Amino acid sequence: MEIAVISGKGGTGKSSISAAFATLNGDVVLADCDVDAANLYLLFDPFVEEEEVYIAGHKAVIDYSKCTNCKMCKDYCRFDAISLKNDKIVISEISCDGCFLCSRICPENAIRMVANDKSRMYSGSFRNGKMIYGRLAPGEENSGKLVNMVRLKAKQLSEENGMNIIILDGPPGIGCPVISTITGVSKVVIVTEPTISGLDDLKRTVGIVQKFNLLAYIIINKYDLNFSLSAQIKKWCKESNITMAGELPFDKNIVEAMVQGKSITEFNPEINISKKIKIIWNKIINQKT
Amino acid sequence: MNQPVSDMIKIAVASGKGGTGKTYISTNLFYSLSKKNYRVAMVDCDAEAPNAVAFFESEIVGKTEVTQKVPVINSDICTFCGKCHEYCNYNAIFILPPMKIVKVIEDLCHDCGACSVACKSGAISEKPVSLGQVTTFSVKGKPSLLEARINIGVMSPVTVIKAAIKQIDNQSDIAILDSPPGTSCPFVQTAASADYVILVTEPTPFGLSDLKQSVETLKTINKPFGVIINRAGLGNNSVMEYLTHENIQLLLEIPFNKEIAVLYSNGRLVSETNEIFSEQLLSVFENIIENHGNSSN
Numbered sequence: 299m300e301i302a303v304i305s306g307k308g309g310t311g312k313s314s315i316s317a318a319f320a321t322l323n324g325d326v327v328l329a330d331c332d333v334d335a336a337n338l339y340l341l342f343d344p345f346v347e348e349e350e351v352y353i354a355g356h357k358a359v360i361d362y363s364k365c366t367n368c369k370m371c372k373d374y375c376r377f378d379a380i381s382l383k384n385d386k387i388v389i390s391e392i393s394c395d396g397c398f399l400c401s402r403i404c405p406e407n408a409i410r411m412v413a414n415d416k417s418r419m420y421s422g423s424f425r426n427g428k429m430i431y432g433r434l435a436p437g438e439e440n441s442g443k444l445v446n447m448v449r450l451k452a453k454q455l456s457e458e459n460g461m462n463i464i465i466l467d468g469p470p471g472i473g474c475p476v477i478s479t480i481t482g483v484s485k486v487v488i489v490t491e492p493t494i495s496g497l498d499d500l501k502r503t504v505g506i507v508q509k510f511n512l513l514a515y516i517i518i519n520k521y522d523l524n525f526s527l528s529a530q531i532k533k534w535c536k537e538s539n540i541t542m543a544g545e546l547p548f549d550k551n552i553v554e555a556m557v558q559g560k561s562i563t564e565f566n567p568e569i570n571i572s573k574k575i576k577i578i579w580n581k582i583i584n585q586k587t
Numbered sequence: 588m589n590q591p592v593s594d595m596i597k598i599a600v601a602s603g604k605g606g607t608g609k610t611y612i613s614t615n616l617f618y619s620l621s622k623k624n625y626r627v628a629m630v631d632c633d634a635e636a637p638n639a640v641a642f643f644e645s646e647i648v649g650k651t652e653v654t655q656k657v658p659v660i661n662s663d664i665c666t667f668c669g670k671c672h673e674y675c676n677y678n679a680i681f682i683l684p685p686m687k688i689v690k691v692i693e694d695l696c697h698d699c700g701a702c703s704v705a706c707k708s709g710a711i712s713e714k715p716v717s718l719g720q721v722t723t724f725s726v727k728g729k730p731s732l733l734e735a736r737i738n739i740g741v742m743s744p745v746t747v748i749k750a751a752i753k754q755i756d757n758q759s760d761i762a763i764l765d766s767p768p769g770t771s772c773p774f775v776q777t778a779a780s781a782d783y784v785i786l787v788t789e790p791t792p793f794g795l796s797d798l799k800q801s802v803e804t805l806k807t808i809n810k811p812f813g814v815i816i817n818r819a820g821l822g823n824n825s826v827m828e829y830l831t832h833e834n835i836q837l838l839l840e841i842p843f844n845k846e847i848a849v850l851y852s853n854g855r856l857v858s859e860t861n862e863i864f865s866e867q868l869l870s871v872f873e874n875i876i877e878n879h880g881n882s883s884n
Contacts, residue, residue, distance in 0.1 A: 306635070306636045308604065308605010308607075309605045309606010310606060334774075335796075335800060337796055340793065374700070374704065392776070395699060396676065397676050397697060399674070434771055436803045437770065437775045437804045438771055438772075439771060441743075470636065470768050473741070473743060477742065492852055494641045494853065495610065495636075495641060495854075496852075498636075499638065523848055524849060524852040524853065527852060527853070548845075553821045553822050556792050556793060
């Protein structure tokens with residue numbers, strides 16, 4: 299069973315909640331799919347057993363010994379990546395999308411495509427099972443392909459080790475990396491917060507989850523920061539026929555646990571928030587799809 | 588044409604980690620500068636989850652659709668040579684020559700135009716598809732707030748973000764860009780079009796880890812930047828130690844305050860009632876102008 303934890307808005311508490319889920323019972327496979335801001339390894343300090351290279355597309359590079367300044371590449375490029383500076387063709391690494399077109403049409407064969415091979419995927423063991431996380435090199439395109447690679451590895455480790463539950467900690471937003479995180483999973487947990495921004499992003503996140511016909515559960519984190527907005531979110535969920543999994547209070551212990559490198563349920567299983575997370579987790583995994 | 592307008596200063600407000608207070612800083616900075624009669628515009632570049640508009644009494648004064656082109660293949664003319672499929676680096680063209688099947692998977696298309704160049708039989712034309720919108724809002728009678736918003740299901744927000752930044756009118760001296768979270772493409776595109784980047788972080792291990800990624804990224808693209816620590820007092824001292832060690836400028840520390848969190852949750856601008864906060868943001872701005880700006884005022 300693959301369970302994805304996502305949220306449209308960042309900073310709602312996705313990773314802290316995923317970390318708690320991962321340490322509640324038995325062995326799990328934990329996959330950090332927030333590949334351009336992976337954090338869970340900080341709590342779990344996994345023992346890395348395997349490191350794999352991820353090719354994040356290509357970049358065009360000019361060989362000036364061959365370039366005749368014909369500007370054909372500049373005319374064909376649709377990403378505004380090629381310009382003429384001081385009578386020299388210059389390719390902007392930031393704007394280049396790696397489509398290969400310039401390298402194909404260049405009459406002098408002066409353009410070479412170089413693979414972006416600085417991103418990595420790590421997998422190994424942590425105290426509650428297996429863990430996988432990606433590390434996108436700075437500024438690389440987060441196309442969701444690295445997320446797919448992380449998920450494939452998670453499935454492989456789940457089968458090899460007989461760990462049936464895979465927890466995917468997703469990225470914020472609703473774009474490609476999020477879509478890659480949720481396609482085909484068993485259940486999606488959406489973490490929101492009672493803010494105007496939180497509610498607005500929740501609606502867009504539910505939109506993307508429904509587009510893929512997935513079963514969604516909502517958690518309102520820090521619900522006591524704004525009771526009236528929490529009530530509004532609950533009302534909206536009810537009207538939209540989405541299951542509320544539960545509400546969690548604002549608790550400074552979340553940060554304290556993080557500082558100590560623990561999930562909140564490891565840090566103190568007896569406090570209110572930890573007990574509530576356990577109830578929510580049981581509700582999510584036990585409900586039949 | 589895509590170069591930053593030289594006499595306007597663009598400041599991007601960004602953070603690797605989500606929810607550190609990017610929008611909190613950018614909306615309040617925008618408000619504080621407007622109140623001092625600066626000619627300032629704001630662009631909400633978080634096209635996957637745009638929120639800035641909710642903090643202002645505003646009115647829509649314009650909307651443009653952002654589109655990309657996708658190929659349309661006429662299978663009556665197509666010779667099923669497979670060249671378009673070979674040229675497409677995004678696997679957006681599916682072809683089965685023996686069955687005479689050729690299909691475009693529009694979601695995967697990046698609008699690079701390679702297939703049209705590849706096709707020698709004139710079977711490929713192009714049509715526009717919508718990616719999202721750029722909406723212009725008027726705040727206090729001035730059309731100064733632009734919002735980039737992608738349609739649900741669109742893969743990359745980059746095209747819509749670029750379109751929104753292009754639409755900043757030249758009546759403004761300052762533009763605040765509220766950046767998307769993360770350190771990949773959408774963030775880089777936003778940061779690359781700015782003259783200076785304010786990184787907002789929180790003093791937690793997650794905050795620090797993501798801050799390091801953002802710093803590394805900004806260094807590779809050579810952008811000047813400084814850091815605001817939000818919710819100071821929560822967490823630990825490691826962000827501060829990192830800034831000192833790396834010699835990174837700390838622009839401001841904002842202590843954690845539950846009342847601020849409640850005001851924010853209701854979509855209220857803290858600087859409206861809190862003069863001190865407003866003044867602090869203004870001095871952050873003046874500090875940036877002094878050290879990196881092109882005296883635009």
